Amino acid sequence: MGQQKTFENFPCGIMIVSNLVSIAIYLIGAYIIYHLGIIWLVLYLLYILGLEIRLMKRSCVNCYYYGKFCAFGKGKISSLFFKKGNPKAFLKDKIAWKDILPDFLVSIIPVVAGIVLLILKFNWLMLLLIALLVILASVGNSFVRGSLACKFCKQREIGCPAEQLFNKRKK
Numbered sequence: 001m002g003q004q005k006t007f008e009n010f011p012c013g014i015m016i017v018s019n020l021v022s023i024a025i026y027l028i029g030a031y032i033i034y035h036l037g038i039i040w041l042v043l044y045l046l047y048i049l050g051l052e053i054r055l056m057k058r059s060c061v062n063c064y065y066y067g068k069f070c071a072f073g074k075g076k077i078s079s080l081f082f083k084k085g086n087p088k089a090f091l092k093d094k095i096a097w098k099d100i101l102p103d104f105l106v107s108i109i110p111v112v113a114g115i116v117l118l119i120l121k122f123n124w125l126m127l128l129l130i131a132l133l134v135i136l137a138s139v140g141n142s143f144v145r146g147s148l149a150c151k152f153c154k155q156r157e158i159g160c161p162a163e164q165l166f167n168k169r170k171k
């Protein structure tokens with residue numbers, strides 16, 4: 001069997017689709033949270049910003065793609081703001097489900113908020129957005145990881161604790 005192809009720099013098409021899924025999740029989440037009040041919207045957006053900064057500061061600096069275009073382009077963005085870390089540290093960090101709970105909360109919080117809003121006052125648009133958010137966060141993210149990002153990732157070949165955690169489920 002031939003070796004799986006990996007990218008030194010991911011093509012634009014993959015970066016666009018991968019980011020579109022994340023951006024769609026953020027926008028739908030923000031729209032739902034907006035119905036709770038502007039303060040909650042600001043807190044939600046700050047939470048997302050905090051997660052993105054944490055990812056680039058703690059993980060991307062140690063990743064093979066630091067300074068390059070990974071599937072999300074974040075290796076490049078990270079190199080503009082943070083110093084290169086230690087690639088060996090990327091492999092050392094064992095990741096458990098609790099470590100990625102903060103990332104899941106980006107979708108879980110608006111879904112729960114949307115359900116509460118629906119109970120208080122039914123609205124077809126809200127129901128549709130909740131369904132879309134659930135699909136993007138599950139099927140959409142799984143498609144991006146499995147078919148676009150991890151599949152062609154050099155860091156996966158070197159070793160990636162996150163990818164190993166996700167794949168454990170499939171074994």
Ligand code: SF4
Pocket residue numbers: 063071149150151153154155156160162163
């Ligand atoms: S294997 Fe997947 S999770 Fe790990 S660095 Fe590559 S794209 Fe990211």
